[in-house]
Amino acid sequence: MMKAVEVLGTKANPEVTLNPAVPKPSPKNGEILIKVHAAGLTGDEITWWELWEHPIRIPGHDISGQVAALGPEYKGDLKVGDDVFSMIHGWRGLGQAEYAIVESAEVARKPQSLSHAQASALPIPLLTAWEAVFERAQVQRGWRVLVTGASGAVGVIVVQMASRLAGAEVVALASEQHHDSLRRLGASRVVDYNTPNWEDTIRGVDVVIDTVGSPVLGKTWKTVKSNGHIITVGQPPAAWEYGKGRPEELDDFPNVKWLFFVVTPKAETLDKVARLVDDGTIQPIAVEVFPLEKVVQAHKYASIRNRRGKVVIEFVPEKK
Numbered sequence: 026m027m028k029a030v031e032v033l034g035t036k037a038n039p040e041v042t043l044n045p046a047v048p049k050p051s052p053k054n055g056e057i058l059i060k061v062h063a064a065g066l067t068g069d070e071i072t073w074w075e076l077w078e079h080p081i082r083i084p085g086h087d088i089s090g091q092v093a094a095l096g097p098e099y100k101g102d103l104k105v106g107d108d109v110f111s112m113i114h115g116w117r118g119l120g121q122a123e124y125a126i127v128e129s130a131e132v133a134r135k136p137q138s139l140s141h142a143q144a145s146a147l148p149i150p151l152l153t154a155w156e157a158v159f160e161r162a163q164v165q166r167g168w169r170v171l172v173t174g175a176s177g178a179v180g181v182i183v184v185q186m187a188s189r190l191a192g193a194e195v196v197a198l199a200s201e202q203h204h205d206s207l208r209r210l211g212a213s214r215v216v217d218y219n220t221p222n223w224e225d226t227i228r229g230v231d232v233v234i235d236t237v238g239s240p241v242l243g244k245t246w247k248t249v250k251s252n253g254h255i256i257t258v259g260q261p262p263a264a265w266e267y268g269k270g271r272p273e274e275l276d277d278f279p280n281v282k283w284l285f286f287v288v289t290p291k292a293e294t295l296d297k298v299a300r301l302v303d304d305g306t307i308q309p310i311a312v313e314v315f316p317l318e319k320v321v322q323a324h325k326y327a328s329i330r331n332r333r334g335k336v337v338i339e340f341v342p343e344k345k
């Protein structure tokens with residue numbers, strides 16, 4: 026048996042608990058069993074619909090830990106004892122537990138320069154940012170890119186990838202306290218979302234990468250070029266997300282392309298970006314670490330705005 030975070034209650038009224046005795050999984054086929062050292066939390070993850078489809082609701086997609094066992098048909102190059110980090114697919118989860126199952130497409134060697142706590146904050150932000158910047162938007166050198174929620178976990182990575190790797194001119198939307206750090210991460214311009222009508226001060230954007238959702242997303246239509254592109258992963262979703270129709274803004278901006286996507290785990294991307302973290306090209310995300318006994322407080326803190334960093338639950342305390 027093992028300890029795991031479990032969400033009881035209802036979707037409207039979720040109740041986070043620590044279950045002291047959940048069956049420990051064992052790897053089948055090509056699966057990999059991870060001894061979880063730390064798990065990163067996304068603020069609103071206990072409201073994601075996938076969690077509520079499971080009979081035992083153990084949240085968790087972002088983990089860092091050690092390979093504990095390999096399934097009988099595993100053919101990759103990981104060995105028991107390797108330090109790895111992983112994004113477990115959106116519809117599986119079950120990562121906030123002492124042991125978790127991952128598939129080989131979801132896991133890579135963790136950045137060596139980071140602790141497990143730091144590494145566990147990264148998989149979803151890295152994969153989401155990479156998919157948005159390079160695969161969906163295909164940002165080109167010299168493009169102007171507006172990043173909303175730029176101080177958030179996904180936002181700080183998008184800012185770095187778009188500016189440092191793609192060579193774009195990045196406009197970062199965030200509250201003033203984050204402006205200096207965003208400039209250091211590569212933003213050419215910072216705009217405070219608390220400034221009334223901020224959207225009227227930004228023009229000529231090739232691509233918006235939105236991590237906030239409504240109402241910020243709706244305001245970004247004014248900022249893009251007439252043939253620009255709006256890409257969003259934010260919550261709460263606009264009415265048109267999840268394939269539910271057409272944005273009404275198209276009446277005024279008919280040639281703007283628009284897209285909502287849900288990130289998919291990719292071992293190859295995790296591996297590539299882990300090396301960029303180790304060589305200092307991509308700075309890690311600040312983390313706020315909670316011990317296992319404080320899972321309730323951890324989830325509560327993860328859901329508030331203006332946090333100090335991404336919340337991480339530590340299952341194995343890091344040796345100092």
Ligand SMILES: NC(=O)c1ccc[n+]([C@@H]2O[C@H](COP(=O)([O-])OP(=O)(O)OC[C@H]3O[C@@H](n4cnc5c(N)ncnc54)[C@H](OP(=O)(O)O)[C@@H]3O)[C@@H](O)[C@H]2O)c1
Nearest residue numbers: 153174176177178179200218258259260286287288330331
């Ligand atoms: N679709 C996907 O595949 C996917 C993947 C990853 C994440 N997501 C979603 O993307 C969102 C961001 O994730 P995250 O981990 O980066 O979250 P996060 O670390 O909590 O960051 C959220 C950011 O949004 C800003 N923000 C929140 N409300 C705002 C508002 N009304 N106006 C302006 N800025 C606002 C916050 O700024 P302050 O700190 O100043 O409040 C913060 O910078 C979440 O909803 C998450 O579920 C989706």
